[in-house]
Amino acid sequence: MTTVVILGSRLNIVRAAVDLGVRALWIRPPGATAQVLPDAVEVRECDLADYPALRSIVLGADRVAGVFSLTEAGLLATARLNTELVLPTNSPATVRALLDKDLMRQAMADRGLPVVRHRLVTGLADLLDFHAEVGPLILKPAGGTGSQDVFRIEDAESARAAMAAVTRPMIAEELLTGREISVEAFSADGRHYPIGFTDKTFLADGSFIETGHTMPAAVDDPDQVVAAVTDFLDALGVTQGPTHTELMLTPAGPRIIESHTRVGGAGIADLVGLAYGVDLPRLTVGVPLGLVDPPTALPAPIGGAASRAVLPPPGVITDIDVPDLPAQVFAALDCAVGDVIPPLRSGNDKKAGVVIAAGADAEAAARAAERAIALVKIVTS
Incomplete structure (x- = not known):
């Protein structure tokens, strides 16, 4: 076999x-x-x-x-x-470039793609110089995931606080303004097939930690977004498998934030199945083996889907109560009584789980997920 x-x-x-x-x-x-x-x-x-x-x-x-x-x-x-x-x-060089944001942006520049102004920073003075040149910045690890150690730099005080909190190589980027989405796609033999668009929700404290996703995201010019992602994947040399590419829809057009040669986390594979009827894990294994055909065009949505993270207060879990949830809504908890929920400082920190909901469209699914989150009770002390 x-x-x-x-x-x-x-x-x-x-x-x-x-x-x-x-x-x-x-x-x-x-x-x-x-x-x-x-x-x-x-x-x-x-x-x-x-x-x-x-x-x-x-x-x-x-x-x-x-x-x-x-x-x-x-x-x-x-x-x-x-x-x-x-x-x-995908070649090891391609994967390394996608894991290293500086290498990624160099590859984009080499292909003439729009690149956000950025700089590898080695210390506070370097960061302050770049802030004086560019204005508001995002400071994040050159290689990292889950919005860990990501800081908004507005002034000298925020720059000092950020640099005091980190110990690894960091990249500073011009702060993009607009609406952040992701594009889920699949590549086979160098051809790129868009699967769907994803909206995001974030913590209310102004951080960059994602707390939920909704599909399909409404996009004014989907062809422009798909072209931006396709050009980017070509520039990085992606040829095979799933990709999860994050973009900011700015007044000047879509701008690439980062990308990964994998399916997005936080239940995105489930959302793609519910909203678009596409099984990304099955494509990942089946297409290279010749057992499954790749998609040929952006699929039409078959409904809406949304996820919301279950975020109890930090502490030791003393009680969990998940009531019967409505049809097309389920809770996938990754916790038990006695587990410790840490303060949420990044998307990689342990969460209690996620609620996923399907609906007639994205708005209906998001409402269902928000209602379900209010019903799931996790007590900590």
């Missing part, structure tokens, strides 16, 4: 592989939550950052037809392993 290797902790892509009739070698980080799995799934534990250990496991497996990951930590290893096995893949 054909074997595919899955790197990371995402169960949805493992299920997709099994549903396609292939054997899955699932390599997860040590200590991952145990799962009840079909016989066609073999589980191994390995640090995804330990490439020699991963390589030993994968090259020792029988009849590997593809290596896949929907986890940020597994993307570069996936590209390296597929390259060694001479299997369809």
Whole structure:
């Protein structure tokens, strides 16, 4: 039987592989939550950052037809392993560029694409000089996810506070104004197929931490947005698999914020299925194996879908109450009594879970998700 290797902790892509009739070698980080799995799934534990250990496991497996990951930590290893096995893949150089925002913007500039003004900053003086030149800035890690260590720089005081809080390489970018969306897409053999548009909600404190997503996002000029994403993916050399590209719709047109060679997190794969009828994990595994055809055009929405994060106060969970929810609404909690909910400082911090709702359209789904969030009670002390 054909074997595919899955790197990371995402169960949805493992299920997709099994549903396609292939054997899955699932390599997860040590200590991952145990799962009840079909016989066609073999589980191994390995640090995804330990490439020699991963390589030993994968090259020792029988009849590997593809290596896949929907986890940020597994993307570069996936590209390296597929390259060694001479299997369809994005190049390691492409994945590195998408993981490093400075390399990403260099690639965009080399292809003549619009690039937000930016600078790698090495200290406070460098940041203050760039702020004096450009004005309001966003300061964020050159390589990072989940809006971790992302700061708005409005003045010298905010610059000092931000630089005092970080210890890793940072990139400062001109603050874009407008509406932020993401574009979910899929690539096969160098052709890019848009799947859908996603709206975002953020914490009310003005931070950049995402708390929810809604599909389909209404976009005034979808062709312009799709062209911006397609040109960007070409510039970075993306050829295979799912992408999650974040853009700001500015008065001057769409501007790329960043992108990832994976499906978006926080339940976006579920939302794509509900709003567009497209199974992104199934495409991820099935298209390179020749078991599934790629989409040929932007699919028409079949409804609306929305997710909202469950955000109890920080502390130790003492009680959980999830009442019966309306049809087409479900809560996916990732917590139990006794778990500790930390202060929410980034999108990577542990959340209690997510509520996902379907509706006749995006607005109806968003209303249903907001109502459901109010019904889920998680008590902390």
